[in-house]
Amino acid sequence: MVFEERNAWTGLVVSVIAITTYVVIMLQQAASRPVTDIDWLPPMLWTIGGGIVVTILITIVWGIAVGMRDREAATASDIRDRDISRMGGRVEQAFLVIAGLAVIALCAIGADLFWIANTMFAGFAVSAVIGSIARVVAYRRGLV
Template structure:
């Protein structure tokens, strides 16, 4: 497994675990009847995002310690796979921006706007990494 593919797996695990932690902390409040504007989601979201960044760095280091790569420089295949994955994942960032724009125009609470953007960032990360992993396993499709 290449250095880049290992990093992709780490990123996928961190994205899924981080978003699960965030949902497990915020969703019970929302489902428990707390109005959205009363939920103190900002510190939780910031800690989860910061934790995800730190976890990605530590995860990447640990993976390299446990299973060192022969080389850390990507080749042309890695670049093509990265480009494909980012292209697929970026569509969710656009969807999130449009969703937040619509919610802002409807004067929705900041909770809904921020969580729409966060959800789409997570979806972008997950879909992008899954696309990359599939491309590593099956090859880059020739359109």
């Protein structure tokens, strides 16, 4: 498994865990009060920050483990990796645009900050997961 594919898998797994954690925290808070009264900012920031830190740590540890076996394969990259990365980026960008448009629509109707922030968070979350899935599939089946 090449460096970029390992990163795609790491991003996918960590994103799913982080999103699930955030949703569980929000659902627990929503059980006892209206969603507009939920303190969403600290859990969102901790989830995002924690996901980034965990992704970096796993990438480093996995890279060291692979590098101990085959130093050259630990960070090897070629044109296929760049093409797959670009394709995954385009997929991610499409979902970010959709989320951005939804946020603009929510702002236009005067929605509560909870809905605006969580719509953008969902856009980032879906973008990360779908982009990682697209990359993993491209590594396994190739680019068409």
